[in-house]
Amino acid sequence: MMDTLLSLRVFAEVAEHKNFSAVAERLGLSPAMTTKHVKHIEARVGARLLNRNSRNVSLTEAGAQYLQTIRRVLDALSEAEAQLTTDSMSPRGTLKMSMPVWMSNPAFAKLLTTYNQQNPHVTFDIDLSGRKINMVEEGIDLALRVAFKLDEGLIARKLSEVTFQLVAAPAFLDSFGRPTNPANLNDAPLLAYSQVAADGRIRFGGEEGMDIKFRPILVSANESILHQAAIAGMGFAMLPNWAAQNDVKDGRLEPVLPTIAWPKLHIQAIYADRSYLPAKVRSFLDFLAGPDGFSSALE
Template sequence: MDRITSARVFVTIVDLGSMIAAADHLEMSRAMVTRYLAQMEEWTGARLLHRTTRKLSLTDAGERTLSLSRKMLAVAEAIDLVEDNQTEEIRGLLRITCSQSLGQTALAGAVTQFLKRHPQVSVDLQMNNRTVNLVEERIDLALRITNELDPNLIARPLSTCASVVCAAPAYLAANGTPNHPEDLASHNCLTYNWFGKSLWHFDRAGEKSAVAVSGNLSANESVVLLAGTLQGAGISLQPYYSAAPLLEKGELVELLPGYQPQAMGIYGIYTTRKQMPATLRAMLDYLVEWFATDEQWRGTLR
């Protein structure tokens, strides 16, 4: 059996979470999907999936095989891609998802300018801060801010997101001002519940450190934590692009100026490199250009 097809079947099973969904998506019989998976396991000499009545999960061998399968498909797709996508017409609908804060501060403006260049394109911009299944939810492009990107994802680096530790003057007047990262442990810090653990990382002259923080308010969106910070609820770690206007007005105060919070990468996530639609490729190319040249955004890079 064809190893490329077997790899594609295996990756689709993992992405969609079931063999039935993979069969429907690939327009194969369920028996054929089962045969391709069995062949993958025979080639690797190991079980790749734990199968229960409710869900599938990867074994350790499956994790390694998934990464290699994605790389193999990427190489195969690059070889197959003989058509010049630049000659295709840039038109149609793009579904894009990103966090509320990035959407409001950057992406709304960037997308508006892109649509002026390409009036035959329309964009459905969905704001949320959860990890979405691009295939199931029919998302063409997801923008994520992270330093822990899943190596199995197909991603293009777009820019960097600087961060700042800040608080309202009222909070500092009532609770004092931290002078060292370690002081944060005794303050009410507003945290992101999707981080899994609340460790804030800092760099001072090449010396890196991390401090565990906690507080009585957590959320999965920085906009919520920013609103709480403005109300004097505590100290938060914010994207600099969100906090900068409030810092300039004096409504927030930057803390620990000698310690640089860890910056994060901004990535465009998509499903496949094979015969990428010209519209999606144009949007990715444009976002790389926009993040690199937009003066307002460049001002957030510090």
């Protein structure tokens, strides 16, 4: 008789790693037995959960829904088992995260270091691609975003507010001219973040403010290329203060109309809707929201 609980664990591992052989080795099973466990679960639910061929393994739509449900059960069971050990409340394991490219900076690296010093049994696997992700199918524990569409089954938790500023390279401003009022920026060349201002429209002055209609000349979901193009003198860019502050300090970029109330967005943590959160996720969320987290890094 097949061990259904083990079969559930095997299915979850295969769904996340997309490789039967790797999971078999990881769990100490034969590849044939690993396949039998997955087939056992598919037979129980009466649906095909994985598409597989000689090269690829991927979740079916039913498989993605089923994985999201059983994760709650498996995570809760792991937590219950951990509570019987002496280090039950100690976060541990790999925290798989996705976050914007602009967070790849010294301030956030310092946050990771501080957390790691406090929680040495947690390791990080971080995706900085800037692409749209499927958190369930890709096994992402936590995504940090300032602009997003919240998919069904996910929760958003506000962590901190990020102030943006309009910047440009001094050489570009020498050529274009230094704007003295927002009207000077209509039809100005913009390096546009596709998630926020793909059409070149940016609101200033808060909720009661007005729109400026820039002319996008470079549109990307990757903030790094926008940042570097701004330094190179290609056009105006709207960057988080956190990302632009060193370049402004060192003279590579200049703030444009710095007294204007440019947009403010919240950094939000996105995670699966679960009644139980693994200790590694819960502790890192609490750390980011606490006094040693974003509030300290963004000062």
